[in-house]
Amino acid sequence: MLLIKDLRVSIDGEEILKGINLEVKAGELHAIMGPNGSGKSTLAAVLAGRELYEITSGKVLFKGEDLLEKSPEERAKDGLFLGFQYPIEIPGVSMVNFMKTAINSIRKNRGEEPLSASEFLKKMREKKDLVEISSSLTNRSVNEGFSGGEKKKNEIFQMAMLEPELAILDETDSGLDIDALRIVARGVNNLKSPLNATIVITHYQRLLEYIVPDFVHVLYNGRFVKSGGKELALLLEEKGYEWINAEEVN
Amino acid sequence: MQNEQDHILNEVTSGEYKFGFYTDIEQDSIGRGLDEDVIRTISAKKNEPEFMLEFRLKAYRHWLTMKMPEWAHLDIPVIDYQDQIYYSAPVQKAKLNSLDEVDPELIETFNKLGIPLEEQKLLSGVAVDAVMDSISVKTTFKETLAELGIIFCSFSEAVREHPDLVRQYMGSVVPYTDNFFAALNSAVFSDGSFCYIPKGVRCPMELSTYFRINAANTGQFERTLIVAEDKSYVSYLEGCTAPMRDENQLHAAIVEIVALGSAEVKYATVQNWYPGNKEGKGGIYNFVTKRGICKGDNSKISWTQIETGSAITWKYPSVILRGHNTTGEFYSVAVTNNRQQADTGTKMIHIGKNSKSIIISKGISAGLSNNSYRGLVKVLRGAENARNFSQCDSLLLGDKCGAHTFPYIESANHSAVIEHEATTSKIGEDQIFYCNQRGISTEDAIGLIVNGYAKEVLNKLPMEFAVEAQKLLQISLEGSVG
Ligand SMILES: Nc1ncnc2c1ncn2[C@@H]1O[C@H](COP(=O)(O)OP(=O)(O)OP(=O)(O)O)[C@@H](O)[C@H]1O
Ligand SMILES: [Mg+2]
Numbered sequence: 001m002l003l004i005k006d007l008r009v010s011i012d013g014e015e016i017l018k019g020i021n022l023e024v025k026a027g028e029l030h031a032i033m034g035p036n037g038s039g040k041s042t043l044a045a046v047l048a049g050r051e052l053y054e055i056t057s058g059k060v061l062f063k064g065e066d067l068l069e070k071s072p073e074e075r076a077k078d079g080l081f082l083g084f085q086y087p088i089e090i091p092g093v094s095m096v097n098f099m100k101t102a103i104n105s106i107r108k109n110r111g112e113e114p115l116s117a118s119e120f121l122k123k124m125r126e127k128k129d130l131v132e133i134s135s136s137l138t139n140r141s142v143n144e145g146f147s148g149g150e151k152k153k154n155e156i157f158q159m160a161m162l163e164p165e166l167a168i169l170d171e172t173d174s175g176l177d178i179d180a181l182r183i184v185a186r187g188v189n190n191l192k193s194p195l196n197a198t199i200v201i202t203h204y205q206r207l208l209e210y211i212v213p214d215f216v217h218v219l220y221n222g223r224f225v226k227s228g229g230k231e232l233a234l235l236l237e238e239k240g241y242e243w244i245n246a247e248e249v250n
Numbered sequence: 251m252q253n254e255q256d257h258i259l260n261e262v263t264s265g266e267y268k269f270g271f272y273t274d275i276e277q278d279s280i281g282r283g284l285d286e287d288v289i290r291t292i293s294a295k296k297n298e299p300e301f302m303l304e305f306r307l308k309a310y311r312h313w314l315t316m317k318m319p320e321w322a323h324l325d326i327p328v329i330d331y332q333d334q335i336y337y338s339a340p341v342q343k344a345k346l347n348s349l350d351e352v353d354p355e356l357i358e359t360f361n362k363l364g365i366p367l368e369e370q371k372l373l374s375g376v377a378v379d380a381v382m383d384s385i386s387v388k389t390t391f392k393e394t395l396a397e398l399g400i401i402f403c404s405f406s407e408a409v410r411e412h413p414d415l416v417r418q419y420m421g422s423v424v425p426y427t428d429n430f431f432a433a434l435n436s437a438v439f440s441d442g443s444f445c446y447i448p449k450g451v452r453c454p455m456e457l458s459t460y461f462r463i464n465a466a467n468t469g470q471f472e473r474t475l476i477v478a479e480d481k482s483y484v485s486y487l488e489g490c491t492a493p494m495r496d497e498n499q500l501h502a503a504i505v506e507i508v509a510l511g512s513a514e515v516k517y518a519t520v521q522n523w524y525p526g527n528k529e530g531k532g533g534i535y536n537f538v539t540k541r542g543i544c545k546g547d548n549s550k551i552s553w554t555q556i557e558t559g560s561a562i563t564w565k566y567p568s569v570i571l572r573g574h575n576t577t578g579e580f581y582s583v584a585v586t587n588n589r590q591q592a593d594t595g596t597k598m599i600h601i602g603k604n605s606k607s608i609i610i611s612k613g614i615s616a617g618l619s620n621n622s623y624r625g626l627v628k629v630l631r632g633a634e635n636a637r638n639f640s641q642c643d644s645l646l647l648g649d650k651c652g653a654h655t656f657p658y659i660e661s662a663n664h665s666a667v668i669e670h671e672a673t674t675s676k677i678g679e680d681q682i683f684y685c686n687q688r689g690i691s692t693e694d695a696i697g698l699i700v701n702g703y704a705k706e707v708l709n710k711l712p713m714e715f716a717v718e719a720q721k722l723l724q725i726s727l728e729g730s731v732g
Contacts, residue, residue, distance in 0.1 A: 048687050072687050088681050088683075105694060
């Protein structure tokens with residue numbers, strides 16, 4: 001589904017991603033871990049099409065097509081979703097209006113009819129129940145005045161609404177209480193199917209107790225330095241990144 | 251980051267003006283220039299009574315002693331008033347069966363503008379007075395309204411048919427001595443609407459005037475007068491467009507509203523004159539004096555304006571709160587893009603006891619434009635317990651545009667409570683990216699954000715126009731982000 005080959009990315013002349021290789025197949029769940037500033041969010045943003053970054057080399061295929069050629073909204077249409085590490089506030093724009101515009105834009109780009117008001121509201125109710133987000137949040141402006149945890153839950157709600165094929169969740173578990181964490185996990189597990197894939201970026205192995213990854217990758221200083229199964233997360237938690245560092249130096 | 255922002259801004263700010271066509275119809279025009287003879291000619295062409303000509307001449311003589319105001323935050327090129335045409339009317343070619351019939355070509359013009367003049371095709375519940383250049387082409391539903399005693403007709407017709415009413419109220423809210431453009435308008439005004447709502451009558455439909463400039467080199471100087479007798483109600487809407495031309499054209503209008511005891515008048519404007527091109531060539535110079543007086547106790551006047559057009563806008567719809575317990579409201583969204591300039595706001599003059607006013611102004615600037623809010627809240631000595639609340643927000647797209655706020659407060663009564671709030675915000679590239687990531691195009695994202703920002707004001711428009719206004723906001727910012 002997603003194939004990244006030797007991806008190098010700079011910002012203001014400074015190289016941040018230094019040759020990333022990754023393959024994510026349909027049905028898989030990948031976890032990316034790594035210390036602060038190692039480039040996890042950069043990778044996620046580049047995949048979603050943020051233009052801020054300069055891609056100096058490499059190739060990314062999404063469902064067999066060149067991803068880097070496409071605009072962010074085309075990528076969304078193709079089924080890519082990014083759960084933001086820092087969700088953005090849009091004052092004055094109601095969640096309902098935002099979600100309706102998003103869903104119908106995507107449908108339009110896919111050549112589908114827009115959802116009717118009642119179909120949309122039904123979907124909204126269904127997904128609201130799934131992620132246990134209260135109407136008092138969905139009736140407000142997008143993320144405006146939401147608490148940190150509420151914003152994260154709202155990302156999962158949007159993911160549930162948009163039903164992406166590939167979801168990249170950038171630290172969606174950070175700042176969540178234990179109940180919210182379970183809900184996020186439920187959102188992810190609910191989406192899981194042989195046709196979809198998920199990449200979760202996280203600092204905590206705690207999330208991985210609820211969402212069982214097929215692979216764990218360690219991003220260190222712009223490179224994947226280690227990959228393994230879910231046990232790698234445990235090892236990291238125990239030994240810290242110093243351990244990787246030492247290994248790499250050896 | 252900066253580059254991307256610039257790139258985005260360049261793209262959304264290159265939208266096209268949708269009403270820029272020109273109707274090739276024979277015009278009855280007089281030569282360029284302005285003197286007393288020109289004024290006599292205009293008055294004669296309109297078959298006006300003597301008092302009207304005298305009013306015009308007095309105004310003209312006064313205008314000669316005045317200078318263009320210079321205090322606005324506007325860069326106004328020198329205007330040669332002798333180079334303008336002050337009267338131009340489309341000549342109706344086809345043989346018409348009745349006086350009320352309209353040349354098909356004009357009907358077609360207004361159809362293209364989305365203003366059908368055949369009553370059966372109109373939005374139900376809206377009566378229209380259609381004005382092209384210097385004359386009113388057609389007023390719909392006149393008879394239906396007349397059954398209730400409501401007078402809704404062109405200003406020229408009112409001067410002829412209802413001279414006493416015109417004489418009593420014309421210039422009573424905006425005297426010709428008021429300002430340079432008011433004096434000019436009073437001297438040469440062409441057409442506009444007149445509306446009279448008798449005592450106790452609630453006007454059953456929206457009244458609206460649609461102004462169209464068509465002829466080249468011609469100024470439009472319309473004049474509208476609305477009188478609402480005791481306990482009456484009317485909601486009024488004004489729209490305007492003009493062809494795209496490289497030359498600037500002058501538009502100097504006056505609107506006067508008189509609300510008597512417990513009367514309520516709502517006046518909404520969707521101003522979409524041609525704004526000029528991206529480089530700032532062409533466009534309408536829009537110098538407008540709009541003022542209402544809440545003359546009787548418990549009366550209410552509210553101005554709502556959606557200002558998206560014109561190269562230059564100079565306009566301050568105001569309310570004189572003369573009666574006790576009166577209410578004045580001003581809701582405004584002013585959009586400037588490319589090289590447009592706007593200096594707009596309101597004046598609320600509190601004279602009566604317990605008079606209240608509310609001002610909600612939402613400026614949106616993009617491109618290289620300049621957008622200023624200028625507002626005066628004045629409380630006179632006798633205005634016990636006057637209240638004002640003002641909220642002035644500015645939204646910026648990009649960093650090459652300007653937004654300014656000039657609030658003036660003068661209070662001579664200690665019991666008055668005046669509150670002023672102001673905010674400035676920017677549409678961030680991160681907000682747009684967030685929308686893009688959810689599948690929303692940049693233009694739709696801007697539309698969404700801008701309409702969210704202007705919601706409070708858009709909600710004040712009659713339903714059927716609110717949707718139009720929303721689209722218009724988005725269109726005027728098209729090309730400002732991408
Ligand atoms: N817009 C930017 N301008 C300058 N430097 C940037 C920018 N975005 C990211 N960087 C730098 O790139 C590096 C990687 O940042 P990134 O946000 O990808 O890290 P991260 O792995 O997500 O970290 P965290 O775990 O703290 O979220 C950091 O050193 C950061 O300072
Ligand atoms: Mg990060």
